[in-house]
Amino acid sequence: MGVEVRVEGLTKSFGRQPVWSDVSLTLPTGEISVLLGPSGTGKSVFLKTLVGLLRPDRGSIWIAGHDLTRLSERKLYEVRRLFGVLFQDGALFGSMSIYDNVAFPLREHTRRSESWIREVVREKLEMVGLVGAEEKLPGEISGGMRKRAGLARALVLDPEIVLFDEPDSGLDPVRTAYLNQLIIDLNQQTEATFLIVTHDTNTARTVPDNIGLIYHGHLAMFGPREMLLSSTEPVVRQFLNAQRVGPIGMAEEKDADELRAEAASGVELPPLPPIPFQLRPSNGMPRAAEHPPGAWCIANRVEPPAGSFQSAVFR
Numbered sequence: 480m481g482v483e484v485r486v487e488g489l490t491k492s493f494g495r496q497p498v499w500s501d502v503s504l505t506l507p508t509g510e511i512s513v514l515l516g517p518s519g520t521g522k523s524v525f526l527k528t529l530v531g532l533l534r535p536d537r538g539s540i541w542i543a544g545h546d547l548t549r550l551s552e553r554k555l556y557e558v559r560r561l562f563g564v565l566f567q568d569g570a571l572f573g574s575m576s577i578y579d580n581v582a583f584p585l586r587e588h589t590r591r592s593e594s595w596i597r598e599v600v601r602e603k604l605e606m607v608g609l610v611g612a613e614e615k616l617p618g619e620i621s622g623g624m625r626k627r628a629g630l631a632r633a634l635v636l637d638p639e640i641v642l643f644d645e646p647d648s649g650l651d652p653v654r655t656a657y658l659n660q661l662i663i664d665l666n667q668q669t670e671a672t673f674l675i676v677t678h679d680t681n682t683a684r685t686v687p688d689n690i691g692l693i694y695h696g697h698l699a700m701f702g703p704r705e706m707l708l709s710s711t712e713p714v715v716r717q718f719l720n721a722q723r724v725g726p727i728g729m730a731e732e733k734d735a736d737e738l739r740a741e742a743a744s745g746v747e748l749p750p751l752p753p754i755p756f757q758l759r760p761s762n763g764m765p766r767a768a769e770h771p772p773g774a775w776c777i778a779n780r781v782e783p784p785a786g787s788f789q790s791a792v793f794r
């Protein structure tokens with residue numbers, strides 16, 4: 480059914496190298512959130528910290544009444560069962576068939592019979608459209624199929640929270656579009672809480688209910704998709720619109736001189752593009768966590784960019 484994840488004042492460093500500090504956000508129950516940020520800003524570290532694979536220096540992660548950062552290893556192992564994680568490369572075992580890869584968490588974490596396991600594996604492979612590929616090895620299927628197999632494995636224990644680390648990396652735009660639709664459909668079916676790390680601004684603009692942006696060691700902003708897509712905050716605007724103009728430079732951030740030179744040269748960020756419709760489930764039924772288009776803008780008296788919510792193309 481999905482659970483809320485509440486992060487408070489989370490700070491992480493490796494030795495003397497700070498990654499991010501004082502990150503606070505709430506992933507609402509059953510909603511899809513996307514986390515963006517320039518390369519190396521610690522998005523994967525954030526996912527690993529959420530799932531308890533890395534310990535933060537400070538702060539709390541509240542899930543179902545537990546602060547994950549304070550749990551013993553044994554209790555943490557139990558709470559980790561709430562999570563399904565799709566790692567960047569699918570993280571499949573190369574010498575195991577797709578069937579055995581997907582069955583692996585069930586064999587590890589449950590004492591169920593092989594016939595019960597067969598039912599569940601088949602159901603999850605059906606969900607991701609991989610029936611028929613059971614006997615193949617990961618090396619014998621395409622990158623997109625490997626992602627879907629990784630997704631089936633992430634879902635096999637019926638997680639309440641699903642974390643996706645760059646699900647679209649290495650996929651062509653058409654496969655990315657299919658994967659995005661699959662994510663929306665799976666969210667509708669499972670009602671789990673989803674967090675997706677991605678670099679794909681199209682994914683960020685069309686898939687989530689909420690967007691967050693990590694920049695320069697902090698969470699620059701986190702909130703409803705429409706809030707971020709209508710934001711005039713330079714860093715948010717630059718990132719979501721994939722521009723060179725703005726505070727983000729080639730190597731992390733521009734210094735004051737570069738920003739002054741940019742301002743003096745008269746180059747400006749283009750106007751905000753229209754906010755597209757959010758992707759809808761392919762069966763035409765709404766998701767439980769869905770918000771009507773424009774609802775946040777109306778409730779907050781924010782004028783969305785011209786042309787927003789107008790075209791039904793690509794829905």
Ligand SMILES: Nc1ncnc2c1ncn2[C@@H]1O[C@H](COP(=O)(O)OP(=O)(O)OP(=O)(O)O)[C@@H](O)[C@H]1O
Pocket residue numbers: 493498516517518519520521522523524525
């Ligand atoms: N186990 C670790 N030990 C030491 N440093 C680490 C470790 N894991 C990550 N880092 C460092 O933390 C920083 C953030 O890494 P991370 O992979 O989370 O970035 P990212 O935002 O996910 O990047 P990308 O978008 O390129 O995937 C990097 O400087 C990385 O070298």
